[in-house]
Amino acid sequence: MPVVDLAKTSLRELNAALQKLGADTNETSWTVLNPSGEHAVAAGVDAPVSITIDGPVGYFCGGMNKHATIVVDGSAGQGVGENMMSGLIHVKGDASQSAGATGRGGLLIVDGNASARCGISMKGIDIVVKGSIGHLSAFMGQSGRMVVFGEAGEALGDSLYEARLYVRGPVAGLGADCIEKAMREEHRAELYRLLEASGEAGTVDVGEFRRYGSARKLYNFNIDNVDAY
Amino acid sequence: MCGIAGLFIKDPTLEPELGRLLAQMTSSLCSRGPDSAGFAIYRDSTPGFSKLTFSAPEGTDIAELAGRLADALGHGTRVATRHTHAVVTLAPQDVARAEDWLAAHAPQATVMSAGNRLEIYKEVGYPDDVAKAFDIAEMAGTHGISHTRMATESAVTTNGAHPFSTGADQCLVHNGSISNHSSLRRELKRDGITIRTENDSEVAAAYLTKKMRDGETLGEALTSSLDDLDGFFTFVVGTENGFSVLRDPIACKPAVMAETDRYVAFASEFKSLTCLPDIATARVWEPKPATVYFWEHA
Structure with missing residues (x-):
């Protein structure tokens, strides 16, 4: 049960120790104290360990995460969980812009709000935001699911590919090629599983969400669409 | 990169702490702008x-x-x-x-x-050293703005550091880069606005000064700037009694704000706000793009 106090240990030492852990490590439960908004806390971890960070973190916390469960007991700066591959990142406060950017797998949960460009270029990650998200979220999202309990800002899902977006509150505006789609039974089931995974099954009503996805008109260059580029 | 911090005090009992809090907030932004630093303090x-x-x-x-x-x-x-x-x-x-x-x-x-009321102190050097040299921590005031600079558009000099003031009791700090500053500078100089440096951010300050001189309120001037300034920016602007924030329509540059009954605070990164009283219960949010935020003392 290692406890690392970043007021005493350097961030570089912490990350080196975490990045050295293998799949069979016995040190499976880590606590990080005094993160004080440092950047890249617990980035690049590749082991099934759990890491609790006691306080706010800066940019790219848990970036490239594989297998680890990372809990941030505070807010997270830009790019939390960017390009994560698997595992779980749970931010108990708010997340700044580009949360889960380019993520390829795993689950990112934000208890508060996430700001602009949440899930930009998402490629398989699941993102659950219990508050609202900012403008240009899910821009060019290729796959994965995004669930938002609150509102979405302007240009949601601009140039979207196959990421699926579920938003409960009002959407300020849809981006190019993003449209509202019907919620069928399979989508309600999918959404319920995501709520379950984020500990909210039964606390919010699946029926209150609307689904947004790609109209699939901008996938390939088409001269008829030139005005839309 | 650059870092910005700003603190607008609502509760007068906090005014003696302005300099200390602003210096602390700025200290956590040193790595964003190690070239130089500046402080605008609205004092007695x-x-x-x-x-x-x-x-x-x-x-x-x-x-x-x-x-x-x-x-x-x-x-x-x-x-x-x-x-x-x-x-x-x-x-x-x-x-x-x-x-x-x-x-x-x-x-x-x-x-x-x-x-x-405005006093500006700025100098080349590591921001913590600059704050110490001017003893910012002991200054009382109603509001203040600071900047840590990583230079992009012009040389690392005292005069190239932020904040910039181009009108009485007005000041501006900027994180970003403005592309059409040369042509705007020529127009503003022709209109009689004093611009002292080749810095793009000073042009933004001068632009607001000109608009306000011509009768616009600060809010209107900032809204106009969305059409006339080409580039990316987060601005924090001070006037004798007011404090304002604006981000460009894409919101390229980071910004986070916190508000309680006692103050409104702005910073480039959340860690800069952690030294503030009652931050755990403050309303914290990221300002929306192309939206003018403004607070004023009566």
């Missing part, structure tokens, strides 16, 4: 008098220079010096005389600000 005014802050290069005997200026201006002028800067308290009609005197007798000096 002296009824019937104006204030002019000027700087001179290190090595200049600033007290001697300020003394000569006071002698030239005559009765009632007072001077106080801090590190490389001097604050001159003078009759309002003497501000232009003081500027002329400095231009004629001390061309190495630069006027930082003029107005009733």
Whole structure:
């Protein structure tokens, strides 16, 4: 049960120790104290360990995460969980812009709000935001699911590919090629599983969400669409 | 990169802490801008008098220079010096005389600000060192703005550091880069606005000064800037009683704000806000793009 106090240990030492852990490590439960908004806390971890960070973190916390469960007991700066591959990142406060950017797998949960460009270029990650998200979220999202309990800002899902977006509150505006789609039974089931995974099954009503996805008109260059580029 | 911090105090009992809190907030932004730093502090005014802050290069005997200026201006002028800067308290009609005197007798000096309450302190160097050299921590005031600079558009000099002041009690700090600053600078100079440097951010300050001179409110001037400034920016702007924030329509540059009953605070990164009282229960949010935020003392 290692406890690392970043007021005493350097961030570089912490990350080196975490990045050295293998799949069979016995040190499976880590606590990080005094993160004080440092950047890249617990980035690049590749082991099934759990890491609790006691306080706010800066940019790219848990970036490239594989297998680890990372809990941030505070807010997270830009790019939390960017390009994560698997595992779980749970931010108990708010997340700044580009949360889960380019993520390829795993689950990112934000208890508060996430700001602009949440899930930009998402490629398989699941993102659950219990508050609202900012403008240009899910821009060019290729796959994965995004669930938002609150509102979405302007240009949601601009140039979207196959990421699926579920938003409960009002959407300020849809981006190019993003449209509202019907919620069928399979989508309600999918959404319920995501709520379950984020500990909210039964606390919010699946029926209150609307689904947004790609109209699939901008996938390939088409001269008829030139005005839309 | 650059870092910005700003603090607008609502509860007067917090005013004595302004400098200490702003210096602390700025300290956590050193890595965003290690080249130079600057502080704009809205301090007490002296009824019937104006204030002019000027700087001179290190090595200049600033007290001697300020003394000569006071002698030239005559009765009632007072001077106080801090590190490389001097604050001159003078009759309002003497501000232009003081500027002329400095231009004629001390061309190495630069006027930082003029107005009733604004004082600007800025210098090249690591931000913590700059704050210490000016003893920012001991300053009381109603609001203040600071900047840590990583230079992109112009040289690392004292005059290239932020904040910029181009009008009485007005100041601006900027994180970003403005592409059409050369053509705008020419137009603004032609319109009679004083611009002292080649820095793009000073042009943004001058643009707002011009718009306000022509009758727009600060809010209207900031809204106009969304059409006329080409580039990316987060601005924090101070006026004698007001404090304003604007991000470009894409919101390229980071910004986070916190508000309680006692203050409104702005920072480039959340860690800069963690030193503030009751931050755990403050309303914290990221300002929306192309949206003017404004607070004012009655």
